[in-house]
Amino acid sequence: MVAAPVDLAAGKLTAAPQVIASKTARSTSTYYGSFSVSQGSTVAYSAESATNRSQLTWFDENGKEIGRVGPVGVIANPTISPDGTRVALDSNDLKANNVDVWVFELAHGGGSRFTFNPSDEVTPVWSRDGSTIAYRTQGSTLSNIELKKANGLETVRVLANLGSFSGDIIPNSWSPGDREILFTSQNPKNCDLMLLPADGSKPRPFLTSPASKVNGQISPDGKWVAYASDEAGDWEVYVTTFPGANGKWQVSSGNGTEPRWRGDGKAIFFIGPRQMLMEATVSTEGTFSTTGVRTLFPAHSRPPNSSADIFTYDVTRDGKHFLVNQAVRPERPPPLGVVLHAADSPAK
Numbered sequence: 001m002v003a004a005p006v007d008l009a010a011g012k013l014t015a016a017p018q019v020i021a022s023k024t025a026r027s028t029s030t031y032y033g034s035f036s037v038s039q040g041s042t043v044a045y046s047a048e049s050a051t052n053r054s055q056l057t058w059f060d061e062n063g064k065e066i067g068r069v070g071p072v073g074v075i076a077n078p079t080i081s082p083d084g085t086r087v088a089l090d091s092n093d094l095k096a097n098n099v100d101v102w103v104f105e106l107a108h109g110g111g112s113r114f115t116f117n118p119s120d121e122v123t124p125v126w127s128r129d130g131s132t133i134a135y136r137t138q139g140s141t142l143s144n145i146e147l148k149k150a151n152g153l154e155t156v157r158v159l160a161n162l163g164s165f166s167g168d169i170i171p172n173s174w175s176p177g178d179r180e181i182l183f184t185s186q187n188p189k190n191c192d193l194m195l196l197p198a199d200g201s202k203p204r205p206f207l208t209s210p211a212s213k214v215n216g217q218i219s220p221d222g223k224w225v226a227y228a229s230d231e232a233g234d235w236e237v238y239v240t241t242f243p244g245a246n247g248k249w250q251v252s253s254g255n256g257t258e259p260r261w262r263g264d265g266k267a268i269f270f271i272g273p274r275q276m277l278m279e280a281t282v283s284t285e286g287t288f289s290t291t292g293v294r295t296l297f298p299a300h301s302r303p304p305n306s307s308a309d310i311f312t313y314d315v316t317r318d319g320k321h322f323l324v325n326q327a328v329r330p331e332r333p334p335p336l337g338v339v340l341h342a343a344d345s346p347a348k
Contacts, residue, residue: 001035001045003342020339023047041343048334054302056087056104057326061279063297066321070104070111072328076302076309080106080323081126081150084316087323088114088124088133090308101135103150106323114152122308125171126150127178134159134171134181136308143169145181145196159200167191168307172215174198175243176222182206184214186307193227195243207245215258215310218242219265224284226251226259226268237270237280239288249288251280258310263317271312275299277322302327 001024004017025034025046035045052074058067074092081087084106091102091113099120104111115121120138127134130150137146137158145159159181167186172193174181180195183203191212196203207213211231218225225242228235237256239249251259251268256278258271265284272278277296283289301312301324313324 001033001043003043005343020342021045021047021337025052037342041341043339043342045337045339046334047337052302052305053328053330054325055328056089057324059297059322059324061296061320061322069106069109069323070102075102075325076304076306077123077311078314078323078325079124079126079311080314080316082128082130082317086150087314088126089325090122090124101133103133114148115156117156121146123170123310125173125181127174128176129178132178134174136168136170138168145169145171145183147198157200159196159198169194170214170308170310172310173218175218182216182218182225184216184310193225207240217259217261219261219284220263221265221284224265224288226261226270228257228259228270237268239268239282241288247288249290251282251290251293252278253293258312260313260315262315262319267319269296269315269319269322271299271301275301277313277324279319296322299324300327301325 001021002017003020005014007014025048035043037043053072054075055072056069056078060066076090078087078089086103086105088101088103090099092099099122101114101121101124102111103114121135124133124135132147133150134145134147137144147157167188170184172182172184178198180197183194183196185192185194191214193207193213193216194203195206211229213227213229216225216227223242224239226239228237234255235257236250237252237259241247252270255273256270260269268280270278275298277299279296280293281291283291313322315322
């Protein structure tokens with residue numbers, strides 16, 4: 001980690017950068033450094049990434065731990081396959097300075113690397129028939145959505161070059177018949193939900209407004225979309241119709257993110273206040289309504305460390321078992337380093 005004085009008016013450095021810490025933890029997927037700077041130029045930093053580690057952990061609906069999947073690592077965005085036999089996720093390889101999609105077998109926990117490009121590949125989403133995985137790939141300047149057959153036997157297909165979007169793009173879910181992919185366009189000012197045809201033709205807006213909308217999940221019957229939005233100030237879970245966004249119903253109250261549908265479409269799970277996993281039973285007869293909300297258990301998931309770190313859990317189709325990206329706390333957390341007067345000298 002280095003510090004350098006800058007002349008903001010002139011837009012240039014006024015002296016050469018100086019090293020103020022020999023090692024600082026970071027995320028390979030976002031170039032995020034684990035440090036913070038005060039107004040008085042005191043810097044606090046962590047030299048180790050131990051606090052970013054997590055492991056996929058099974059829980060029943062009462063919050064009882066019933067198993068674990070795969071190794072401890074810097075992982076994100078677990079997504080269970082439609083047949084319930086596999087899970088796809090992001091995995092940071094700190095030595096290779098890269099992030100790739102991996103697929104693990106849920107029965108025995110064995111896994112294999114799924115993507116191999118030098119660019120970062122994240123946020124895998126299974127097609128409804130389970131044959132294909134869509135994910136975001138990040139090049140030097142542009143984000144794309146790629147498709148790859150889940151059996152790994154066919155060539156990767158780039159859906160479209162979405163470089164016209166000024167921010168990042170995150171695939172969220174597939175429409176019925178696997179005809180379109182609902183994705184989040186992360187713009188500098190807000191996030192919108194867009195639809196990208198699976199044949200690679202031009203994307204179209206689905207839900208746009210000055211507020212941010214993320215985590216778009218199309219219902220099992222393809223008639224509704226659950227999503228999270230900050231339009232009321234706090235993040236809450238809402239539902240609108242599909243394929244056209246007509247009407248809006250609020251599901252959560254007091255905070256809600258990360259909606260997931262139960263396989264029968266009669267319940268929506270989400271992360272509520274204090275990281276509690278919640279279940280809202282819903283009715284879609286004629287119109288949409290929430291018929292009840294109950295608290296399940298605290299997820300204790302790893303906090304997100306990037307804008308592409310959007311889901312911390314997934315749920316089986318019957319809504320009885322939850323695969324949570326649970327934070328793994330080190331027995332002895334590494335101490336924080338402190339640099340005093342970092343703007344003036346590298347002295348600790």
